[in-house]
Amino acid sequence: MAREITYIAAIMEGIHQEMARDDDVLLIGQSVGGSPEDPFVATFGPDRVRVTPISETAEIGMAAGAALAGKRPVVDCTMAEFLLVAMDQVVNEANRFHYMSGGQVTAPLVLKAGYGFTAGWAGQHTGSIYGMFMGVPGLKVALPSTPADAKGLMATAIRDDNPVLFLHHYLLTLETGDVPEGEHLVPFGQAAIVRPGTDVTIVATGWTVHRALEAAEELAADGVSVEVIDPRTIAPLDVDTILASVARTGRLVLVDQATKHASVSAIVAAEVAEAGFSSLRAPIVQVTALDAPIAYAKPMEDFVLPDVGKIVAGVRRAVDATVGAGR
Amino acid sequence: MTTAVTVDARVLRDLLATMWRIRAFEEQVGALKRADEVHGLIHLSIGGEGVAAAVCRQLRDDDAVYSGHRAHGHAVAKGAPLDRTMAELMGRDGGLCQGMGGSMHLVDVAHGFLGATGVVGGNIPLALGSALAAKQRGTDVVAVVFFGDGAVQAGLFTESVNLATLWRLPVLLVCENNGFAEFTPRSAHTTVERVGDVVAPYPLPRQTVDGNEVADVWSAFSALLARARAGEGPALLECLTHRLRGHYEGDPDRYREAVSTEDWQRKDPILRLQRAGHDAGWLPAGEPAELEKRARAEVEDAVTWARSSPFPSAVPEELR
Numbered sequence: 200m201a202r203e204i205t206y207i208a209a210i211m212e213g214i215h216q217e218m219a220r221d222d223d224v225l226l227i228g229q230s231v232g233g234s235p236e237d238p239f240v241a242t243f244g245p246d247r248v249r250v251t252p253i254s255e256t257a258e259i260g261m262a263a264g265a266a267l268a269g270k271r272p273v274v275d276c277t278m279a280e281f282l283l284v285a286m287d288q289v290v291n292e293a294n295r296f297h298y299m300s301g302g303q304v305t306a307p308l309v310l311k312a313g314y315g316f317t318a319g320w321a322g323q324h325t326g327s328i329y330g331m332f333m334g335v336p337g338l339k340v341a342l343p344s345t346p347a348d349a350k351g352l353m354a355t356a357i358r359d360d361n362p363v364l365f366l367h368h369y370l371l372t373l374e375t376g377d378v379p380e381g382e383h384l385v386p387f388g389q390a391a392i393v394r395p396g397t398d399v400t401i402v403a404t405g406w407t408v409h410r411a412l413e414a415a416e417e418l419a420a421d422g423v424s425v426e427v428i429d430p431r432t433i434a435p436l437d438v439d440t441i442l443a444s445v446a447r448t449g450r451l452v453l454v455d456q457a458t459k460h461a462s463v464s465a466i467v468a469a470e471v472a473e474a475g476f477s478s479l480r481a482p483i484v485q486v487t488a489l490d491a492p493i494a495y496a497k498p499m500e501d502f503v504l505p506d507v508g509k510i511v512a513g514v515r516r517a518v519d520a521t522v523g524a525g526r
Numbered sequence: 527m528t529t530a531v532t533v534d535a536r537v538l539r540d541l542l543a544t545m546w547r548i549r550a551f552e553e554q555v556g557a558l559k560r561a562d563e564v565h566g567l568i569h570l571s572i573g574g575e576g577v578a579a580a581v582c583r584q585l586r587d588d589d590a591v592y593s594g595h596r597a598h599g600h601a602v603a604k605g606a607p608l609d610r611t612m613a614e615l616m617g618r619d620g621g622l623c624q625g626m627g628g629s630m631h632l633v634d635v636a637h638g639f640l641g642a643t644g645v646v647g648g649n650i651p652l653a654l655g656s657a658l659a660a661k662q663r664g665t666d667v668v669a670v671v672f673f674g675d676g677a678v679q680a681g682l683f684t685e686s687v688n689l690a691t692l693w694r695l696p697v698l699l700v701c702e703n704n705g706f707a708e709f710t711p712r713s714a715h716t717t718v719e720r721v722g723d724v725v726a727p728y729p730l731p732r733q734t735v736d737g738n739e740v741a742d743v744w745s746a747f748s749a750l751l752a753r754a755r756a757g758e759g760p761a762l763l764e765c766l767t768h769r770l771r772g773h774y775e776g777d778p779d780r781y782r783e784a785v786s787t788e789d790w791q792r793k794d795p796i797l798r799l800q801r802a803g804h805d806a807g808w809l810p811a812g813e814p815a816e817l818e819k820r821a822r823a824e825v826e827d828a829v830t831w832a833r834s835s836p837f838p839s840a841v842p843e844e845l846r
Contacts, residue, residue: 225662246662247662249693251689252685252688252689252692254682254685254686254688256651256681256682256685257654257688257689258651258685258689259651260650260652260654260655260686261651261652261654261655261658261686261689262655263651263652263655264592264651264653264654264655264656264658264659264669265655265658265659266655267640267641267655267656268590268640268656268658268659268660269659270655270658270662272655287645287648288648288651291645291648292643292645292648292652293652295631296633296641297845298845299623299626299627299631299633300622300623300626300627300631300633300635300641301621301622301623301624301625301626301633301845302624302842302845303622303623303633303634303635304633304635304640304641
């Protein structure tokens with residue numbers, strides 16, 4: 200039975216159900232379990248729900264060590280930028296142990312953090328910084344765009360034997376959607392075709408999936424049929440679904456809230472240029488944030504970020520262009 | 527002045543044998559590195575064998591040990607087989623980690639050597655995690671982490687001490703203070719002379735011992751270990767020791783005075799224990815030479831075994 204709940208409620212439900220299912224799952228973070236009435240503390244007790252000091256390195260490293268010792272900690276890291284404080288522990292320790300030990304150990308660790316909160320939070324609390332994690336060996340990265348995927352990807356992340364970075368988009372926090380009540384698992388590495396179309400393929404993640412859908416609706420009125428793909432996890436990345444779509448449409452527009460040179464967009468562009476070049480009937484178009492910090496002032500924030508208008512313009516560019524037209 | 531008399535002679539004999547195994551192993555690794563049979567960046571622990579032996583020989587296989595970049599001695603003392611450890615350093619398929627980890631990333635789960643990490647201090651919070659898991663399971667398992675005095679100036683050291691004391695985790699922080707943080711003396715890094723003083727505000731027992739006096743390390747660690755096993759929380763043991771070799775093999779080592787032979791004979795933890803054993807009467811005259819011979823033979827066998835192991839030719843299936 201599905202019912203409509205918010206994106207954040209879906210994430211927490213995913214964690215709660217996994218904690219009920221497996222005693223080794225822990226919830227750790229700087230602002231978890233604030234009171235005895237907290238639904239996690241009330242159900243699982245303060246031994247499994249632990250508040251930590253503002254010590255990102257010790258907090259994440261300790262969780263990583265607990266994972267090596269067989270626990271399945273979920274660390275609520277609050278905000279993606281806070282991961283940067285503990286970068287050695289995020290990208291250079293637990294994620295490498297399975298490989299470096301010749302498979303002797305696993306590190307089932309989930310790092311949950313919000314990103315992309317473009318609401319005047321300015322240069323250090325708004326970044327879409329997943330690009331710097333998606334190429335890190337041994338680390339998986341999930342970017343859910345709907346409440347159902349948020350719950351299902353969280354459950355899958357907790358059951359995965361590798362460290363998983365679970366990045367939820369702050370602007371989606373209170374968005375609602377149908378979410379299955381019971382066990383719900385969304386597999387990693389399987390993109391969702393969220394809107395089928397025939398003329399242009401758009402690949403988008405997180406909040407930009409919804410902006411891409413709005414753009415697709417607008418373009419449909421003009422007779423342009425847009426297919427929208429949400430990779431859902433960017434490591435592993437389902438390149439096959441994207442290539443198959445481009446083989447049908449011949450045109451690719453990549454939408455990404457990240458800075459262009461550290462984006463999913465740039466990686467997808469490279470993959471398609473390498474493996475799908477013969478399918479392309481127009482140059483790949485990237486609609487990303489500018490390579491700049493997110494500004495504070497509202498008009499400048501808008502200037503830096505992608506939006507529906509920029510996506511529509513990008514699609515029109517792809518539709519109007521022809522490979523080799525300039526020769 | 528030593529406390530050697532308080533430690534059982536059988537224990538001291540075992541420690542001497544362990545130190546010889548580490549010494550013979552490390553000297554052979556150095557030779558193989560120079561002969562280019564050992565690949566990669568190598569940090570030897572010659573001079574520090576006493577700490578490794580006195581700490582690890584008190585632990586069980588289910589206790590977790592974490593080490594850093596200078597890890598061979600800790601792994602050997604914790605029970606890692608010499609042949610598979612040597613094979614790992616030689617990058618062979620039969621190595622502990624199938625040749626995927628190497629010197630700075632030795633792991634031997636079967637003996638609770640949970641692992642070496644290559645970034646200074648990065649192993650400290652990991653040990654807290656093993657300790658948390660042990661505590662949550664209601665066992666008397668402990669976690670031990672070895673680090674150098676250089677790691678103490680990193681923020682994560684203080685973060686970890688704070689968290690370990692806050693949660694009373696069964697973790698033993700063993701600092702090998704050799705007075706040098708990579709290439710520079712401690713005085714260039716901090717105004718605090720003793721690592722024990724750094725943790726003064728926190729409620730954890732701390733003790734500084736001469737790390738080359740093996741019996742002292744054994745006794746001090748034994749007391750702290752008993753507390754941790756009884757659920758009384760973390761402790762810090764600072765072992766003053768000496769790194770005979772440079773920071774890494776190939777280090778020109780121009781930043782410090784070479785230790786004189788006489789000085790080294792006074793400091794060498796092996797020679798010191800042998801003198802103590804002789805004086806106290808538990809070590810017969812021929813035994814040191816016998817222990818050394820046996821250790822070198824065992825290391826030779828390990829090298830032969832490692833050489834017979836093929837190089838890995840592909841990433842193992844389970845790692846893909």
